[in-house]
Amino acid sequence: MATPTTQSSAGSDAVTDDPEAVVPPTDDLSDDERALLVDNLRFVLDGRWRAIRDNVREQSNRADLLPDPSLTLDEARARILEVMRELSSNGFASAGFATDHGGTGDVGASITAIEMLGYADLSLMVKAGVQWGLFGGAVENLGTERHHKRYVSDIIDLDLLGCFAMTETGHGSNVQALETTATYDAETQEFVVNSPTPSARKDYIGGAAQHARVAAVFAQLVTTGPGEDAQSYGVHCFVVPIRDDDGNDLPGVTTSDCGYKGGLAGVDNGRIMFDNVRIPAENLLNRYADVAEDGTYSSPIENSNRRFFTMLGTLIRGRVSVAATAGAAGRKALTLATRYGLIRKQFEAPDADDEILVMDYLGHQRKLLPLIAKSYAIACAQNEITAELHEVQSPSGDADAARQRQLESDAAGLKAYSTWHASHAINISREACGGAGYLDENQVSIMRGDIDVFTTFEGDNTVLTQLVAKELLSAYADDVQGLSTTGWVRFIAGMARDVVVEKTAVRQVVQTLLEGSDEDTEKSNLTNRGTQIRLFRNREDHLVRTCAQRLRKALDDENDAFEVFNNAQDHLLKVGQARTERMVLESFIQVINDCDSRAAAQVLGKVCDLFVYSALEADLSWFLMHRHVSVERAKAIRRGVNELCLELRPHARTLVDAFGIPEELLTAPMLEHG
C-alpha cells in the first residue's frame, strides 16, 4: 500500500494540466470532423462483432419495434412472439448454435445480436434470450447428439417454443437445493418428474404462462442402480413437454400465469407444477451424466459438486447476455436524457433573453456525464467478456477449466456491476427528464420498469458479487464451489497465509503502465493511467488481504463459522465490487490503447479519467480511511469530477451519438420541442 504524503500541491492533480490529454472541443470541429469522431468512437465501442451490430441496426431501425404501452398483456406477448418469428426468419438465431447442430456457431455474434435488441424492446431481448439463449443453450450445452438432432433446428426456427424451468418458488439463488425430483423408473425407462411441495413449484419462468410447449426442467435426479437403494445425484436438466399443440396443459402438468409485472409486459412469465409426469429416459440432457437402462448412474465428472457447477457453467451465456443488454439499455436512457438536456432550457441566463440549457448546469452534467463515462468503461469490459465467452465456448475454443472458471467469475461480477449501473442510470435519466421522462411516449419510464428485474434475475446481484469475492479469496481453488458457508470459511482459514495471488495474467498494457508509474500513487498525477490502475489494484489487494485475515482471525477465536462469515459479509461484497471495477478499468484502458484514431483516443482518455475520478469519488471514504489517498488528493478528486464534466460537456452529444443507437428507436416527442 502506498503511504500518501499529506502534502500534494493542488496543481499536480488538476486534470487540465496534462498536455497529453488536451481534447479539441467539439465547437472547434467541423461537421465532418465531428462525424468522423463519432464514427471512430463507435468503431471502438462496437468491438469485434461490429458487423453484427450494423446488421441488427439496419434491421431494427423501426419505431414499431418499440414497446407499445397501450397493448393488453395478451397483445403485448403475442406481439413479441410475432417479432421473434420475424427475427427467426431472418436467420437471427442461427449464430448461437454449432454448425453441426444446424446453426452457424458464432457465440459472440449471437450475444451481440441479443444485446442490440436491448435498444428496441427489453421484452424482446428477454423472450429471445429465454428461447434461444437459456432453453436453446441448455439443449445445446447439456444435451447430446440425440437432443441436438431432434430439437435444435426447431428451436432456431421457433417450431419448438421452450422455457427454462430452473427457479422455484422456494429456491432462486440456491439452485442446488431445488425440490423438483426426476425419479428414474427402470421398468418403463422413464423419468417421473414431480413437484413434491408448494415451494417446489417452478416460478417466474419466461414462456411458461402461455407460449412454451416444452420446458428444460432442472430437478434432482433420483435413480436406483441394481442392488442399490434409491439415491439422489443432484440437479440435472430434463426436456419435459408441458403443453399440447393447442396450448393446453399436458396431463399432470399445471401451469399458471405470474400476471402483471413491474415491466417486461411482452414476456409471459408463469409457473409450473408437476404431478408425477412421465418422460422418456432419453429426455435427460445427458452430456455430463447418464442413467443406464438398469438405473445405473454414471458421469464423466465424479465429484457431484464439480459436476453441478460444470453444468451450470455452460449456461453462462444468459448471464453475459443480460449484462450486455443492461449496458445497452443504460446507454439508450442516457442518450435520451442527454439529447433532452441539450434542448431543454430552464431559468434565465444572466444578461440574456434566453434561458439556460439544462445541460449547461454543473448539477445536470454531474448527473449524466459520469454515468456516460461508466457506460463506456462497461461497454469495453462487456465486449471483452463476450469475446472470451466466444473463445471458451467455440468448438475450436480452448475449454481449459481454469479459464472457464475465471470467465464465470468475471461474468458474474460484470453482470452485477452492469445491471446495477443500468438500473441507476435509467432512474437518473428519468429524473433528468422531469415530467417528460415519466410519460411512456418518451420511453424512459418503460425502460425503468423493464430494467428493474435485471438486478435480481439470472443471478441475484448481491449473491453474484459475493461469488466473485469468494472465488477470489479462495484463489479459484478446486472443490470450493458448493461448499457451505461454514465449509468455505474453514477452507479460507486453512489456506496458507497470503496465498491469495493474482491468477490471471496481467495484460501487457497494464504491465507497461504500472512500470511507468510511481509506486507511491500520491506522488504521481492522477490522470496517469498507471496511477489509476494502481489505486484500483491496491484497493482490491488491500480488501482481499484484510478480508482473509479477518475471517481467519475470527475463526481462530473460535467463533461460529456462519457468524464469522456473516459479520464479514459487507467486507466480502466490497471485495467483489472492487475486483470487478478494476477489471472494467483495465478493459477500458486496453481499448484506448488499441484505438487507432488519435482524436477518438483523446476523447476516450478524458472519458476514462471521468470514469476513474467518479469511481474514486464514489468510494472516497474507503480510500481516505485506508490511507490510499490523502485529504488533499481527495479534494482534488472532487474538483476533478467537476472539471472533467466541464471539459466533456461540449462532447456530450458526440459521446452518446457514438453509441450508435438506431434513430427510429430514439423516437420521443420530448425531443421535438424541448
Add this chain to the structure above:
Amino acid sequence: MATPTTQSSAGSDAVTDDPEAVVPPTDDLSDDERALLVDNLRFVLDGRWRAIRDNVREQSNRADLLPDPSLTLDEARARILEVMRELSSNGFASAGFATDHGGTGDVGASITAIEMLGYADLSLMVKAGVQWGLFGGAVENLGTERHHKRYVSDIIDLDLLGCFAMTETGHGSNVQALETTATYDAETQEFVVNSPTPSARKDYIGGAAQHARVAAVFAQLVTTGPGEDAQSYGVHCFVVPIRDDDGNDLPGVTTSDCGYKGGLAGVDNGRIMFDNVRIPAENLLNRYADVAEDGTYSSPIENSNRRFFTMLGTLIRGRVSVAATAGAAGRKALTLATRYGLIRKQFEAPDADDEILVMDYLGHQRKLLPLIAKSYAIACAQNEITAELHEVQSPSGDADAARQRQLESDAAGLKAYSTWHASHAINISREACGGAGYLDENQVSIMRGDIDVFTTFEGDNTVLTQLVAKELLSAYADDVQGLSTTGWVRFIAGMARDVVVEKTAVRQVVQTLLEGSDEDTEKSNLTNRGTQIRLFRNREDHLVRTCAQRLRKALDDENDAFEVFNNAQDHLLKVGQARTERMVLESFIQVINDCDSRAAAQVLGKVCDLFVYSALEADLSWFLMHRHVSVERAKAIRRGVNELCLELRPHARTLVDAFGIPEELLTAPMLEHG
C-alpha cells in the same frame, strides 16, 4: 469546527458500550409486551393527528382499495374517481377547508388523511391531492369570498372537478416564466386566456385528460390601466372552465391526454391549449391582486416578486402532502420487504437441516434496517412540518412572514429528502424481494412505478434542494426570492461577511444536549445525542460558510456571475442536503425526548443511532476530508452500522408493525409461502 484527535480508542465508539442504550431483545418479550411496544412506537409515529390516522386506517382496511394492474387506463381512472366519491361522501375532504367556506378547517388532519391514502394507492392520493389540495387549495388560498361561496362546497363534494394548470411544456421549475397569458379586456370585463406558443401548453396536468371541468390556470396577467400601455404583472391564477357537463372541450379549449405513464395509472394527466378563451373578470383569484373594471391593477403587495412568492407560498400544502405520502409509501415497501425477509430462506444453515432466513444475513439487514431507521426519522420530521403548516395556515394561526418563509424552505427540503428516500427505499425493497418483488400481485413493483415521479413533481428535487441552500446562504433575506442566479450571487457577495446566522430558534432539548456534550466531537461517544447533533450542525455550518466564501471569492476575482454560481452548484446542493438532514435528526430527537414509554424510547434510541451512523457513513468522505471525523472514528462508524443492524434485527418486525399499515393493504401472496 472540532479538531479531532487521530487517537481514539475503538472501544469508545462501540455502540454496545452505552449502558443507557440497552434494548431488551424482542425474543425476551412476551406477546403482550411486544404488542404494547408496537402500540407505544405507533403512538409516537402517529403524532398529533393520530385519531385521523386511526379513522383512515379503519376506512381503508380493504384490499379492494389496492391498485389493480389488470384495469385499462380508462377503468383505472374511473375506479379512482369512484373511490374519491366514496371518500367524499364520508366527509374525507372537509378538513382541508375553512369552517366558513363549508369545511371543518383542520389543515393538519387534512394532510394526515391524504398521507394515509399512500398506504392504499398512490394514484388515489395524487388524484385526491389534485382535487382537494392543489385545485381546492388554490381556490381556498388565492381566492376570496366570492370564490369560496361559489366553489368550495362543490369541490368538497366533487360536484366540481378541477385541475391545477400550472406547469407548461416549456416551463416546470421556472414558474415565473410561464407563457400563458390572461389579458384583461375592459370593454367586456373579461380576461382572455391564451397559449401563445406550443411550449405554453399546460402539460402533465392531473385531471386535464378526462375528469376536470374547470382548471386553476396560472398565467401572466396583462392589463391596460387608464392612460397606460398594456403591462404584464406576472403570474396570477384564474378559474377557467374547460369542459361542458358531457366532458367535451369548451370553445377555444383543446385538451389532450398524456397517455400511459411510468405509474399512477389512475390519474388522468393531460394537456390544455387555450385559444383566446374568455372568462369573466371575477374568475381571477384575487386575494393578493385585483384588476378594477377600468383595467387598473392593484395589489396589497407592491413588490411583484414578493407577491408572486407569497401566492406560491400559500400552495405549500401540495408539497407537504407529497412528502408525507412518499414517507408512507417508503414505509409500506419496507414493511413488505421486511415481512418477506422474515419468512424467506435461502442457503443452508451450518450444521442444520433448515436454510437461513434472508433477514439473518448482515447484507440483507444492511439493505433494509438503515432505511427503516431513516423512515422513522423522516416520519418525525414530517409530523412536525405538518403541524407547523397547520399552525401557519389555520385561521387562528400566526401567519408571520418569516415563519411562513422558514416553513416553505423546510418543506422544500423535506420534500426532496423524503421522496428521494422513498424512491430509493422502494427500489431496494423490490430487489430485496427478488423475483417475487417484480410481480404486481406483491405490490412493490407497482409502488416503484408510482413513486418515481414524486422526485420531480411538486418541485424538482434538485431545484428544491438548491432553494433550501440559497435561502440559508442569504439568511432568508427579503427580496432574494426571484432574483436571477446572477443577482443572487451578487447579493451573497454583498452581504456582510459571516452574517449567516441560524435564524430559527434552537429547540430546548437540542440546546440541553449540546450543552451536555463535548465541543470536541471526537472526545465524546458517538451514541451521545449532543455529539450527533454537533456533527450534523458542524457539517451544515462548515458547508454554508465555505460555500459563501467560495461564491464571494470567485466573484471578487471578476468571474462571470453565472459561472461562479454554476461552479459551486454541487457545493450548494450539499448545503441543502446537510441542512435538511440536520433538521430531520433534531425532529427525531425531540420525539424521542417526548416519548413516554421507556421501552419505546430505548428502541427509538437505537433506531436514531442507526439513522445517525448510516447518515454519517453515507457522507463519510466529506467528514473525513474536512476533518470532522478521524480515520479511527470513521472505521468505528462502519462497524457501528453493522452492530446496530445486529442489535435491531430482533426488532425488525416490531419496527415495521409500528408503522400501523392496515393489514388488508399489505396483501401479497409472497407473504403466504415465503
